[in-house]
Amino acid sequence: MPPRALLRAPRGFSAPAFLAYLAVILLVALVPQLSHKPLILHMWIMVFLAIAQGSAWNVVGGYAGQYSVGHAAYFGIGGYITMLLLEQHQVAPWYGIGLAVAGSLILSVIIGSITFRLRGPYFVLASIAMAEIIRLAALHFRDFTRGAEGILLSGIPPLTTPWFTVKFLGKVPFFYATLGLAVIVVSANWLVQHSKLGYTFQAIREDQDAAHSLGINPTLHKNLALMISAAFTASAGGLFALYVRFIDPNIAFGIDVSVQMVLICIIGGIGTILGPVVGSVVLVLLSETLRNPKWLVQAGVMSDESPTVNFIEAHLSNAHVLFYGVLVVVVVLFAPEGFLGLLRGATARLRKRLAARRGPPSRPAAAA
Amino acid sequence: MNVFFQSLLSGVLVGGVYALIGIGLTIIFGVMRVINFAHGDLLMLGMYVTWGLFTLFNIDPYLSLLITAPVLFLWGALLQKVFINRVLDALPQNQILLTIGLGLVMSNAVMLGFTSDYRILTTSYSSSSFRLFGLSVSEPLLFSFLVTVAITGALFWFLQTTDTGQAIRATAQDRDAAQLMGINVKRMSVLAFGLGTALAGIAGALLAPTYYIFPQVGGPFTLKAFVVVVLGGMGSVVGATLGGILIGVTESLSAVYVASGLKELVVYVLFLLILLFRPSGLLGKSRT
Amino acid sequence: MKKPMSRILSAVIASALALPGLAGAAPVKIGFINTITGAEAPIGETMTNGLDLALEDLKKQGLDLKVIRQDDTGKPDKAISAIEQLATGDEVTAVVGPYTSACANAVAKQAEQYGVSEVIPAASKEDITRQGYKWVFRVNAPAHVYARSLIDAALAFGKPKTVAFIYESTDFGSSLSKVGKEYAVSKGLKVVAEEAYQKGSPDYRSTLAKVKGQNPDLVFMVSYVADAILLMRQSRELGLKPQAFLGGGAGFDTSQFEGERDISTNVFSVTQWTPDSRPSAAAFAARYQARFGKRPTYHAACTYTSMMVVGAAVAKGGADRAKVREALATGSWQTIMGEVKFQAYDGFNNQNKVAMPVVQYQGGKSVTVYPPAVAKAKAVYPFPGWK
Structure with a gap:
């Protein structure tokens, strides 16, 4: 696996990088065949969920440059819709998560239409306020959400298809479900980085007013980025709730959920495809x-x-x-572009040194 | 009717403390454009200093302000010089993360040092009150309100009339222009962060006799301070004072007329409405 | 010289230890999942203290256990990771903890799956022991017992007609007030106010003023550690004066609350455990006080009891998980909380039946006043007013 292909921000489709990506996914997918240790599988699941959340945030935070610190709203709404449908209406979670995604899309349009009128720190604070409003409402309207008591999951029905049946016992089904989600979200990041839509996001990030004068509608595109991000975040929330089998307003909508998503991207490398992946692995x-x-x-x-x-x-x-906390401080001060930035810097220096060593071939000979 | 006036009164008095926290944040925000997520943790440090002075040396919490404020000022100045100063030109999300990280370090270091036990300061006046026109007035709350008024007045005077104060205001208005005018912007930043920290510390000291103290106490206050600052308008001391009182009253009245469990929610809704319809805040001027 | 409590327990354990073959073997591993960091850490610390005292006693009785500790930070996903480490990595025989209901429930599911006994010391959510789990045991009483004991006591002391609930918006506060409300209504009381609050606010005066306006006979408060002191301080300021203040455990059952004589006098509270209930309990309290410099909360006592019970089960079953489960399911023990026995009743399974005593703060001390069988003093009712 050539590390350069993965570390360099690719400009378009590159066959070696794509093959390496597939190979990594296949290798990881083999993990449950090799190790049955539940703790190890649990940690993989946590990493996959973190990747899904971080990469989802990356779409709006990294590419479109809108630093939402209120993504717990989408994470929580995903978890709540999935759990409420399953517990109160016996809607199987694979439909439930679909409805949760729909719910999060509606929510993102509402939140976006309010918060995207603001910029910079005001946007950050407004996004926090929106998530807090939802958290407080979820605590208060307990006839609907069961309030602080939260929702306990009694069981997940087996998934029956004409070909196979999946029973949601143990870790393995969740391993593949969360891995699948992580792969989808990372792939979506790749698409965002290389599509015309993604270019508009990045144009808004670099200079919103300039993008506007080029005929990009910033409000529309910021909302699109937020919708993509919210949909994936809600899916992660749904899977998280099913896996933990319990959800309450603080677990779902707490501000630390939002902060964690930002942290993953910054520690890994914001606005890059691999950044959230690296950040999740490091953080978890x-x-x-x-x-x-x-x-x-x-x-x-x-x-x-x-x-x-x-x-x-x-x-x-x-x-x-x-x-x-110390890690966060150190990363912000000494590696503001995250671990990926560090790695890139290190490989660049290594390459330079190698090139320098290879460059004048006479020198080692002369020394000898 | 009695319930209405009683809630109004306690809302105004509690709002005084919110104002003090908000003023500290507004100065930091105004001068450096850094959202300080560690503000509540600085308040927590102020509480612990007060608690330490009270339990070790039996110094009255209100008297200990004279020690707490300078100690916190130095701590804030140090934080600015060592950490915040390095990210002044960095991306906003990195600034936010740095202060979140510093907040985690402070609250967890205090936890390791003093355990996570709740500390209660019991003074002779912790629950005393007197009656005025049939309303009960909390003595410690009234006192802390008066201290807030005095400090706000002094601060306003300092910022308006002294050279240093004017330099701080100039830096808040336009950092680059201030630099060109020969103002030592770095020094102003250190001063502003120290001042903001000292004010958070004073708020902590004022809360200490009626509230309780534990390492994670700061979180809710950080959020409240953001709301106060935005309501009042960035960098506006008088605005933050009004914002604090407005929030105190809103909380108090919505606990009675909406629901206790929704009082914070009402505050956030008010916050969003102000952001949308009067984005410069109640008394703010420019917000670029 | 032996203290009375250890005498009782050593009798139990000595009989169990009569089985030869345990000496010389590697120490049996027990997991302890607790909240060491995070917002619930203050309670977690008292639980650690209780566990440590139990380990000393078990060691004195010749039972060498290796306790492996895990921090769940109060979050269920971390608790899952902790139980997985303990059950499959360290291969412990049984687990004590965790503290919060959310964590205890998440762990219960896994404990059932791996076949490891989980002994829950102090999580109050009703549902945890109502899911038919075989491997999950709970020492403390679930939420409804708190509410019933308090309301029964108030009805025994006087003739209240109306009740107001003030509770924090947490699992504990919300479920306690819910079952409390149902029970109050079934007893013919009228609920005149029901106010939830978010912890972390310095001002509850407006909420209390509103409640005062309704003039309730009983004020039932459920609140976390230090908010109880805040609520009572502000009640005093405002001159709220019902027939009785009923405090639903937790914050109303701490040494700090007890120490605040100005505001705690004549307040009722309910508790899983009182030091004055039996000599062994008093001895435990004295020892705890001497060691840690504060009064033990019921969390400490419940954790101590849980660990002693697990110790007794290990003494019987050794390191064998199934045998220890069997010992837990069938045994009964005399402890500082009275007799502990895990039973099936009213839909609960493996639930210890605790009759929660009602205490009143009199002269700076908590004194048991209800039920009459265990009462140590006469209750002051109605509330005579503020000094």
């Missing part, structure tokens, strides 16, 4: 390692007696959120 693995270093033992990376594991367990397990 790091927070899990600090909270429970023993997953490394399960993954076979380290032994049970490893001093690192014991050190983290003894000294850092109460401070994992502190380290999370």
Whole structure:
């Protein structure tokens, strides 16, 4: 797998990159065949959900440059619609998530029509306010949402098709469902980056007024970006709720859900296809390692007696959120373009050095 | 009717504290255009300093303002110099994230140092009140309101008449122009962040005798401060004061006439309406 | 010298330990999922303290357990990750925790699937033990018991006609007030106000003024740790004076609330456990106070009890998960919470029946006043007014 092909922002379709992408998906899809350890599968699921959320946010935040800190609204509405339909009306979740997506599209049009009148910090604050309004309403109107008590899932009906039946027991169905969603959202990011629609998003990001004078309708296109983003975010919310089997207004609509989505993109690399993927892997693995270093033992990376594991367990397990905070500060200060930016910088330097070494062939000979 | 006036009164008094938090944020926002998501955590630090002084040295929370304010000022100035200063020209989302990160570090460091126990400051006046025209007036709340009024007045005077104050205002209006006029913009930023932090700390100290203290106490106040600032208009001290009181009253009255569980929701709706129909805030001028 | 509590427990465990073969084996692994960081951390800390005291006692009785701790940060997805690590990575024999209802429920599903006993110390959501799970046990009483005990007590003391509910918008507050309202209506009380509030607001005066305007006979409050103090301080300011203030556990059952004599005097509360209920409970409270410098909350006592019960089950069943489950399902134990026995009743399964005593703060101390069988003092009713 040539790393350059993946790291370089491709300008269009490139066969090697596409093949590498397919190969990675196939390799990852084999994971449940190789490891049955539930914790490992759980962490993969968390990573996939994070990728789906981060990449979904990336469409409106990264490409269109609208830094919404209120995406919990779509995540939550996805979870709530799916769960309410399933628990109260016995609507199977594969239809439920479809309706959840429809609901999130309507919601995004409403929120977009209000918040996109504003720019910069005002937009950020308005997006937070919208998510908070929904959270507070979900807490208050308990006849409809069951309020703070939340919704407990009693069970998921099996999915029966003429060819096969899927029972939603254990991790494997969720592994493939979340992997599928992550692949779809990442592919959608690729399409956004390379389509005419995506170019308009990026034009708005770079200079909204200039884009406007070029005949792009900024309000329309910002709303389109938000709708795409909301639909994927809602799907992730639906899957999350089904997987955790419980949802309440704070889990679904809390501000930390919104912040997490922004963090994933910034830590990975905002406005790039691979950024949210890298960000999700880094964030999920790091927070899990600090909270429970023993997953490394399960993954076979380290032994049970490893001093690192014991050190983290003894000294850092109460401070994992502190380290999370430190990581955020360090990334913003020293790697403002995220891990992907760091990697790119490093490969560029490496290439330069290699080229320099290869460049004047006489020098090593002369030295010898 | 009694219920109405009682709610109005407590709304105004509580609004005073919201105003103080908002003024701190508005100065930071005005001068640096940085949305400070760690503002509530700075308030939390102010509360812990007050609590420490009270439990260790038995210093009255209101008296401890004289120590809390300068301590927080220095802390804020330090934060600005070491961290915020580096992202002044960065993308807005990076600024937001930096302050979120700093907030997480502060609240979790306090948690490790002092455990996550709730701390209650009990003073002789924590629940005392007197009656006025049939309404009950909370003594600590009235006192903190008066302190707020005094500080707002002093701050207004400072910003309007002193050279440093005018330099801060000039920086808030146009950073580049201020620089060209020979104003030390970096120093003004440090001053503004220190001032904003000190005000958050004072608000924390004023809340301490009637509220409770724990490491995560700041979160809701951060959001409230944003609303206050936008309502009042960016960088406007008087606007933030009015915004704070307006929010206090809105919360109080909507708890009675809408529903207690919806009072925050009503505030956010008001916030959005103001953003849409009077985007410069109640007293703001320019907002580019 | 032995303390009375450990004497009772050691009798239970000594008999179980009569089985040879346990000595010399590797320590049995027990998982403990708790909220160590996040908004619920203050309660989590008291639970850790309770567990630590239980481990000391078990060790004294010759039972060496290895407890593996996991932080769920109060979020169910983290709790799932924790139970997975414990059940399949560390392969623990049983799990104690987690604290919050959302987490406890998420863990319950997994515990059932992996066949690991989960002993829940203090999560109050009714549904957790109503799903027919075989491997899930709960030591504390679910939400409806809180509400019934308080309203029964008030009806026994006087003749209230109306009641107002003020509760925080959390799972605990919302479910408690819901069952409370149903029960109050069934007892012929009229609900005159029902106010939910968001925690984290410094001002509840307008809500209280509104409630005062309705002039209720009973004010039933459900609130988290420190809001209870805030609500009572502001009630005093406004001169709210019903026949009785009923506090639904949690924030009304802390040492800090007890210490605030100005506002706590004559307030009723309900609790899973009181130090004055039996000698072993008093000894536990004294020991806790000496060690941690504060009064134990019922969360600490419930966690202590849960761990002792698990210890007793391990003493009987060793490291074998099925045998430990069997021991939990069939055993009964004398503990600081009285007799613990997991039973099936009223749709609950593996639920310990706790009769929750009602206490009143009198002279800066909480004293049990109801039910009469365990009462230590006469209740002051109606509320005589503020000093």
